[in-house]
Structure formats: structure tokens, C-alpha cells
Amino acid sequence: MEAIELLLTRQSCPRLVAPAPDEAQLKQILGAAVRVPDHAGLTPWEFIIAEGDGLTRLAEHFVQAMEKDGGDEAVVAKAANMPMRAPMVVTVVAKVTEHPKVPALEQHIAAGCACMAMQQAAFALGLGGIWRTGPLAFNRHLHQALGLGEQDQIVGFLYLGTPAVKAPIKPQKSADSAVRYL
Ligand SMILES: Cc1cc2nc3c(=O)[nH]c(=O)nc-3n(C[C@H](O)[C@H](O)[C@H](O)COP(=O)(O)O)c2cc1C
Incomplete structure (x- = not known):
């Protein structure tokens, strides 16, 4: 693909x-992630990969985080099923450090770029992916369970796998309404 x-x-x-992506595909996907622009070379990211039993562990973390947050039965049941929607889920974390020239926002953006690059790489390899967040991305109980630091932030759960159906490519979008010239 061009x-x-x-x-x-x-x-x-x-x-x-x-x-799920096999070992060689995953290596390429992660290689694309760490190829993104990175101000001052901080590598402000971590990729927590869940596959097989890892998905069950991720689901347990989701459930406990939602329970600790006071979620009702339906919310907790929904959380338990979330990681089961794909054979691999990559939790993309912005690992934020203090830096005189690189504010936290730039580190979040860099981690977001990494998430996007992984989705693009998966797409180019004929795989499928979707970037999701939701309340769990901001749930401090989940952050603790995954060993995140105080400054760290989950910027996405990247669901990866094989497309269940071969969906047609959506029509081209126009950027015209988003553009103006000075
Ligand atoms: C930061 C971010 C968080 C997102 N979170 C969700 C989400 O929680 N659930 C969801 O269905 N889509 C979410 N999306 C949107 C999907 O990733 C996707 O872009 C959208 O469904 C449109 O599909 P497309 O990428 O094919 O245009 C999120 C996108 C971004 C950039």
C-alpha cells in the first residue's frame, strides 16, 4: 500500500x-509507534499489551476500577466485556516527566501520535484497529493497578485484530470547512 x-x-x-497481530507484525506496529515526532527525545510513552490471559487480567483491572469508582452492576458488567472485543488491546500511556521545554500537553500529543501510528501500521498490514478511551482512561484506580505514575495518563486503548468483516472504505472527507488562509 502506498x-x-x-x-x-x-x-x-x-x-x-x-x-491478533503476530510477533513480526507487532514488531512493525511498535516500530511505527516509536517513530513518531518526539520533542527532546523523551520517549514519553509506554505500551501495555494484553493478549490471551492478559485480556482477562485487563478485564479484572477494569472491573475493580469501576467497582472502586462506585459503578453499578451494569457499568461493571460492561467494563468486564470491554477487553474481549478484540484479540489484542494495547493500553497507550503518556509517561510524563518534567521538562523545561516540553510541557505535559506535548508529551500527551506524542503518545497520541504513537497510538495513531500503530493504528495506521495495523491498517497497512491488512489488520484492523480502533482507538478507544472512555472513563476508564481517566480512572485513577486503573492507573494504580497498571503501575502508572501520578503524572501519567492513558491516552488510548488501541484494540487490534483481524477485521470481522471486510468493510468498504468510507468516502473521502473534505478538509475545506476546517481550512482558512491568512
Ligand atoms: C482520543 C480518542 C478517543 C476515542 N475514544 C473512542 C471511544 O471511547 N469509543 C469509540 O467508539 N470511539 C472512540 N474514538 C473514535 C474512534 O477511534 C474512531 O476514530 C471513530 O469511530 C471514527 O472512525 P474512523 O477512525 O474510521 O473515522 C476515539 C478517538 C480518539 C482520537
Whole structure:
């Protein structure tokens, strides 16, 4: 796939099934992640990969975090199922450090770029992915369970796998309404 074709046709895939990215594919996906712009070379990210039993552990963390947050039965049951929507879930964390020239926002953006690059790499490899967040991304109980520091932030749960159906590519979007010239 041409790079420009990837950039103009990338789309999310919410319905994902096994197989997950294999070892070689995952290496390329992670390689794309760490290739993104990174002010001052802080590598302000961590990728927590859940696959197989890891998905069950992630679901347990989700459940406990929601319970500690006072979530009702329906909310907790929904959380338990979330990681089961794909054969692999990568929790993308912005690992934020104090830096005189690189504010936290830039470190969050860099981690977000990494998430996007991974989705694009998966798409280019014929796999599917969708970037999700929701309240759990901001849940401090989950952050603690995953060993995040006080300044760290989950910027995305990247669901990866094989598209369950071959969805048609969505029509091209126009940027016209978002553009103005000075
Ligand atoms: C930071 C961020 C968080 C998102 N969180 C969710 C989410 O929790 N649930 C969801 O369905 N889509 C979420 N999305 C949107 C999807 O990733 C996706 O972009 C959207 O469904 C549109 O599909 P497309 O990427 O094919 O245009 C999020 C996107 C971003 C950038």
C-alpha cells in the first residue's frame, strides 16, 4: 500500500476477531509507534499489551476500577466485556516527566501520535484497529493497578485484530470547512 493511500483511506475497525497481530507484525506496529515526532527525545510513552490471559487480567483491572469508582452492576458488567472485543488491546500511556521545554500537553500529543501510528501500521498490514478511551482512561484506580505514575495518563486503548468483516472504505472527507488562509 502506498503511504498516501494509507493516509487517505485509513479507517477504524470496531469489529475485530482473532488472529491478533503476530510477533513480526507487532514488531512493525511498535516500530511505527516509536517513530513518531518526539520533542527532546523523551520517549514519553509506554505500551501495555494484553493478549490471551492478559485480556482477562485487563478485564479484572477494569472491573475493580469501576467497582472502586462506585459503578453499578451494569457499568461493571460492561467494563468486564470491554477487553474481549478484540484479540489484542494495547493500553497507550503518556509517561510524563518534567521538562523545561516540553510541557505535559506535548508529551500527551506524542503518545497520541504513537497510538495513531500503530493504528495506521495495523491498517497497512491488512489488520484492523480502533482507538478507544472512555472513563476508564481517566480512572485513577486503573492507573494504580497498571503501575502508572501520578503524572501519567492513558491516552488510548488501541484494540487490534483481524477485521470481522471486510468493510468498504468510507468516502473521502473534505478538509475545506476546517481550512482558512491568512
Ligand atoms: C482520543 C480518542 C478517543 C476515542 N475514544 C473512542 C471511544 O471511547 N469509543 C469509540 O467508539 N470511539 C472512540 N474514538 C473514535 C474512534 O477511534 C474512531 O476514530 C471513530 O469511530 C471514527 O472512525 P474512523 O477512525 O474510521 O473515522 C476515539 C478517538 C480518539 C482520537
